[in-house]
Amino acid sequence: MTYFSEYNTDGLYDEMFTSDGSPRPAVQLLVERINNFEEGEFIRRQITAEYALLRMGITFNVYADEQGVEKIFPFDLIPRIIDANEWEWIERGLKQRIHALNLFIDDVYHEQKILKDGIIPHEVVLSSERYLEQCIGLDPPRGIWCHITGTDLVRDGDGQIYVLEDNLGCPSGVSYVVENRQLMKRTFPQLFGMYQIQPVEDYPSHLLDMLQYLVSDRVMTPEVALLTPGIYNSAYFEHSFLAQQMGVELVEGRDLVVMDGYLHMRTTKGFQQVDVLYRRINDDFLDPDVFDSESLLGVPGLMDVYKSGRLALINAPGTCVADDKVVCAYVPKIIKYYLNEDIIIPNVPTYMCWEDDDRNYVLEHIEELVIKEANQSGGYGMLIGPHSTKAECEDFIQRIKQNPRNYIAQPTLSLSRVPVLIDDHFEGRHVDLRPFILYGEDIYVLPGGLTRVALKKGSLVVNSSQGGGSKDTWVLSNPF
Amino acid sequence: MLSRVAESIYWMSRYIERAENVARFVDVNLQLLLDQPAGIQAQWDPLVATTGDDALFSDKYGEPTHETVIKFLTFDTENPNSIISCLRAARENARSIRENISSEMWEQINDTYLMVTETPEEWTMTEPHQFFTDIKIASQLFIGQTDNIMSHSEGWHFCQLGRLIERADKTSRIVDVKYFILLPSVVDVDTSYDDIQWGALLHSASAFEMYRRTHGMILPNSVVHFLLLDRDFPRSVLYCLKNAEESLHAISGTPIETFSNPAEQGLGQLHSEFAYAQVDQILNTGLHEFLDAFQTKLNLVGEDIYKTFFALRPVDRISTVSQSQMQ
Numbered sequence: 001m002t003y004f005s006e007y008n009t010d011g012l013y014d015e016m017f018t019s020d021g022s023p024r025p026a027v028q029l030l031v032e033r034i035n036n037f038e039e040g041e042f043i044r045r046q047i048t049a050e051y052a053l054l055r056m057g058i059t060f061n062v063y064a065d066e067q068g069v070e071k072i073f074p075f076d077l078i079p080r081i082i083d084a085n086e087w088e089w090i091e092r093g094l095k096q097r098i099h100a101l102n103l104f105i106d107d108v109y110h111e112q113k114i115l116k117d118g119i120i121p122h123e124v125v126l127s128s129e130r131y132l133e134q135c136i137g138l139d140p141p142r143g144i145w146c147h148i149t150g151t152d153l154v155r156d157g158d159g160q161i162y163v164l165e166d167n168l169g170c171p172s173g174v175s176y177v178v179e180n181r182q183l184m185k186r187t188f189p190q191l192f193g194m195y196q197i198q199p200v201e202d203y204p205s206h207l208l209d210m211l212q213y214l215v216s217d218r219v220m221t222p223e224v225a226l227l228t229p230g231i232y233n234s235a236y237f238e239h240s241f242l243a244q245q246m247g248v249e250l251v252e253g254r255d256l257v258v259m260d261g262y263l264h265m266r267t268t269k270g271f272q273q274v275d276v277l278y279r280r281i282n283d284d285f286l287d288p289d290v291f292d293s294e295s296l297l298g299v300p301g302l303m304d305v306y307k308s309g310r311l312a313l314i315n316a317p318g319t320c321v322a323d324d325k326v327v328c329a330y331v332p333k334i335i336k337y338y339l340n341e342d343i344i345i346p347n348v349p350t351y352m353c354w355e356d357d358d359r360n361y362v363l364e365h366i367e368e369l370v371i372k373e374a375n376q377s378g379g380y381g382m383l384i385g386p387h388s389t390k391a392e393c394e395d396f397i398q399r400i401k402q403n404p405r406n407y408i409a410q411p412t413l414s415l416s417r418v419p420v421l422i423d424d425h426f427e428g429r430h431v432d433l434r435p436f437i438l439y440g441e442d443i444y445v446l447p448g449g450l451t452r453v454a455l456k457k458g459s460l461v462v463n464s465s466q467g468g469g470s471k472d473t474w475v476l477s478n479p480f
Numbered sequence: 481m482l483s484r485v486a487e488s489i490y491w492m493s494r495y496i497e498r499a500e501n502v503a504r505f506v507d508v509n510l511q512l513l514l515d516q517p518a519g520i521q522a523q524w525d526p527l528v529a530t531t532g533d534d535a536l537f538s539d540k541y542g543e544p545t546h547e548t549v550i551k552f553l554t555f556d557t558e559n560p561n562s563i564i565s566c567l568r569a570a571r572e573n574a575r576s577i578r579e580n581i582s583s584e585m586w587e588q589i590n591d592t593y594l595m596v597t598e599t600p601e602e603w604t605m606t607e608p609h610q611f612f613t614d615i616k617i618a619s620q621l622f623i624g625q626t627d628n629i630m631s632h633s634e635g636w637h638f639c640q641l642g643r644l645i646e647r648a649d650k651t652s653r654i655v656d657v658k659y660f661i662l663l664p665s666v667v668d669v670d671t672s673y674d675d676i677q678w679g680a681l682l683h684s685a686s687a688f689e690m691y692r693r694t695h696g697m698i699l700p701n702s703v704v705h706f707l708l709l710d711r712d713f714p715r716s717v718l719y720c721l722k723n724a725e726e727s728l729h730a731i732s733g734t735p736i737e738t739f740s741n742p743a744e745q746g747l748g749q750l751h752s753e754f755a756y757a758q759v760d761q762i763l764n765t766g767l768h769e770f771l772d773a774f775q776t777k778l779n780l781v782g783e784d785i786y787k788t789f790f791a792l793r794p795v796d797r798i799s800t801v802s803q804s805q806m807q
Contacts, residue, residue, distance in 0.1 A: 056583070057575070057590045231576045244579035255484050266483045268634065268731065268789045 002035035003042065004419070007426050013157050013416040014428060015080055025480040026083045029194045034078070046077055046421055049187045058179055060234045060464060073176055074469030076420045077187060080431065080451045081195075084479040087447065090153070090161065093345035094435060095443045096335060098149055101166065101322050102439060103338040105145040108321055109135050119337050120330045124354070127405055128324040129375050132283060134290055135318030138307060141214045142440075145316040148207075148278075149437045150174070150449075153345070157414035162348040163331070164432065168315060168323045170280045173450040173470075174436045175238035178203055178245075180472040196477035198447035203436070204245035210440030211246075211276045214312040219275045224248040225265060227256070227279040229297045234464075239280050253281075258301030263311050278314045286317060325374045325408045326352055349411060353404040362400065362409040366393045369409040371400070384460060386412050415460055418471065420453055430454045432462050433473065448473035485580050486638045487790040488573040492581075493626075493642035495570035496589070499563045500619035501650040505530060505684040506553050507612035512680040524549045526657045530650075531561050547605070554604045554611075563615060567593045582629045585622065592618040637727040641785070644727070648720035649778055654684045655707050656771040659700075678703050685715045704767065705759040717774075721751040731789070743784035750777055 009017050016027045023031040059070035115122045150171025152164040181200050215222045228239035230252050243250035255265050264271040285295040287302040305311045329350040332343040351358040366385050373381035383396045400407045417428035435449030451471040452462035462468040524544035528537045541548040556562045571593045578586050603611050630636045658681040678698045682688040695702040710716040725747050734740040762770050
C-alpha cells in the first residue's frame with residue numbers, strides 16, 4: 001500500500017490529482033517520492049516539524065488572557081506546487097491589478113475623474129467606511145499608495161482562478177511563507193533536489209529595498225521602523241520576524257513621538273529621527289489627533305508629519321478604500337478605465353445588494369450564495385448559504401434589507417483541494433492562495449505566497465482564526 | 481538602542497537571574513532540613529523573607545509550611561517573584577525584543593518556560609532537587625549564550641547590568657536573613673550543626689567550594705566577608721557592583737571614577753563603600769543595618785537607571801508611560 005493509494009478527489013478539483021486519480025504532470029515526481037517513504041515516517045516528521053514551530057515560538061495569539069494562549073499555525077508537510085506557466089499568468093494579472101488600483105486610489109483622493117466619468121457611482125466610493133476625507137489631496141512619497149498587498153486567490157471547481165479580495169490594509173502571513181520554506185528544507189531536504197523552486201527567502205530584502213526607495217530621493221541613509229501594536233497582537237511574530245530579518249527597529253506607539261515636525265523614537269542616547277514607518281496598525285489607530293482619539297497604539301501628530309512629506313507611511317492612509325468589497329467589485333472597470341486593458345485574473349462574480357436587481361436576486365437565492373459585509377475580513381461577518389440554517393439565512397436577509405450598501409453576495413465556489421495529512425492518511429481539504437505584492441521602484445510579486453488550508457472537513461473557511469493551517473508553496477522555475 | 485528595548489533586555493536578564501536565585505536557595509534549604517536535629521521546628525520563614533514577599537505570603541497562606549512555601553516560591557502565579565512568574569516575565573520581555581537578541585537566546589528562554597509549564601507541580605515535592613537543578617542549568621545556559629552569541633555592545637551591557645544588580649541584591653538578602661537566624665543560636669555554636677548551617681548559607685550562593693579553597697575553616701566572619709567583599713568570587717556583592725559599574729560606564733561612554741548621571745554616581749559610591757569596607761567594622765556597627773541601607777541604595781540606583789535610560793520624555797509632551805516591573 002502506498003501513501004496515496006486510498007486518496008480520493010471526491011469529484012472535486014484537486015491541485016495534485018486529476019479527476020481520474022493520476023498525478024498532474026508537475027507533481028508526479030513528488031507523489032512518487034512520497035509513496036516511497038516508509039510507513040509512519042510522514043507522521044513522525046510532521047510531529048517533529050510542529051514541535052520545532054513551538055520551540056521557535058512561531059505562534060499566533062488566539063486571545064489574550066492571563067496565560068496568553070498561543071497556538072502554532074498548523075503546518076502541513078506536502079507542498080503545493082504551481083507550474084511555471086500558470087504562475088507567469090498569475091504574476092502578470094497581479095501586477096496589472098496593483099498598477100490600476102494605485103491609479104484609482106490616487107484619483108479618488110484627487111480629481112475623482114473615474115467618478116465624474118460615471119464609471120463608478122459617487123455614492124459607492126464616498127459612502128465607504130474606509131474612504132478617509134482626511135486624505136483628500138495628499139501626495140504620498142513617490143506617488144505610491146498600496147505598497148504591500150496580499151491578494152487572495154481561489155480556484156473554482158472548473159479550474160478557473162479568481163481574485164477573492166485584495167487585502168490592502170496590513171495583510172499578514174508572509175513570515176509563514178518564509179518560515180514554512182525553512183521548515184520544509186529542514187524536514188524534507190531530499191525533496192528539494194527534484195525541482196527547481198523559486199526562492200522566497202529574499203522577501204525581507206525586497207521589502208527593505210522598497211521601504212528605502214520611498215524616501216531615497218531626499219534622505220541618504222533612511223531610518224526605517226516597523227510599528228507593531230505589541231506582543232499581544234495576533235500577528236506579533238510576523239512583526240518581530242520582519243524587523244529582525246530587515247535589521248530595522250521594531251517600535252510601539254509609546255516609543256514614538258512627534259517633535260519639531262519630525263517623527264522620532266526614544267533611544268538610550270536620546271531622540272532619533274524616523275523617515276519610513278511600516279505600520280502594522282490600521283488607519284483608525286494611527287493618530288489620535290486625527291482619527292480614533294482613544295487610540296493608544298498610534299502617535300499624536302503623526303499625520304501632520306506625513307502631510308508635510310517628512311515621513312513615508314506604508315501603506316498610505318486611505319488606501320483601504322479600494323478594499324471595500326463593493327468597490328472591489330468594480331476592479332474590472334477600474335482596470336479598463338486607467339489601463340485600457342481587460343482584466344487578466346477575473347474577480348469572483350459579485351452581486352451588489354445596493355442595486356435593486358442584484359438585491360432581489362440575492363434575497364431569493366440566499367441559500368446558494370456567500371454573503372459578506374463590505375468591510376469585514378478574517379472570516380467574520382459572513383454567511384455561507386449552503387452551510388447555514390434557515391434562521392441564519394433569515395437573519396442575513398433582515399440585515400441586507402436594513403443596510404444594503406454594507407453587503408455583497410458571491411456564488412459559493414467549490415474551492416480546489418489539496419491532500420493534507422489527517423491522522424495517518426491523506427484527505428482532501430480546500431485551499432486558497434495569498435501572494436504578496438510589493439510596489440516600489442517597480443512591482444514585485446513574491447513567487448508563490450501563503451497557501452492556506454481549511455483543516456476542518458468540508459470547510460471553505462481558511463482563516464487562521466477559524467481553524468486554518470498552511471502549506472509551503474512551490475513555484476517551479478521551468479514549465480512541465 | 482530604543483529605550484523600551486533596553487529596558488526589556490535589562491528586565492529579561494534580571495528575571496532569569498531571580499528565578500535562578502530562588503531555585504538555588506529553596507533547594508539548599510530543603511536539603512538543610514534533612515540534616516536538622518529531631519525536635520527542632522523547621523524554619524520556613526527565612527525562605528519567604530529572603531524574597532521580601534513575607535506580607536503577600538502571610539495574607540495568602542498564614543503560617544508557613546513545607547507545602548505552602550514551596551508552592552509560593554515555585555508555581556504560584558499570584559506571587560510575582562515565584563519561579564514561574566519570573567520565567568514568564570523574562571519570556572514576555574524577551575518576546576518583545578526578539579529582533580534584538582539572537583534566536584538561540586529566545587529559544588532557550590522559551591524552552592525553559594515551556595519546560596516549567598509542562599512540569600507537574602508535585603515534582604517540586606517528589607523530585608525537588610532535579611527540578612531546581614533544571615532551572616539553574618537553564619539560567620546558566622542562557623547566560624552562556626548571552627556571553628558567546630550576543631555582541632558585547634550596548635544590549636549586552638544592559639543584560640550584564642540587570643543580572644549583576646539582581647545578583648547583588650539577592651546575595652545581600654541571603655546573607656542578611658541567614659545571619660539574623662543563625663547568630664542567636666548560641667547553643668549550636670561550634671557544633672557540627674552550626675557548621676552545616678553556615679555551609680548551607682554558602683551553598684545558597686553556590687559559594688561553598690570556592691570558599692573552602694580561599695578560607696578553609698568555616699567561620700562566620702569569613703563567610704560574610706566572602707559573600708559580601710570577595711574581589712574574585714562572581715556572586716559576591718563587591719564583584720557584582722564592580723562589574724555593573726563597568727557596564728554602566730560602557731553604556732554611557734563616561735570614564736570610570738567620573739559620572740554623567742545619577743545612576744553612575746550612586747553605583748560608584750556603593751562600589752567604593754564596599755571596596756574599602758572591612759568585615760569587622762560592618763559586624764560591629766550591625767550587619768542587618770548595613771545590608772538594609774545597602775538595599776535601599778541599590779534600589780535608588782535601579783530607579784536612576786530607569787530615569788536615565790528608559791524614561792526619556794520630550795519636553796512638550798509629558799505622559800506617564802512606565803513599565804511596572806518589580807524591583
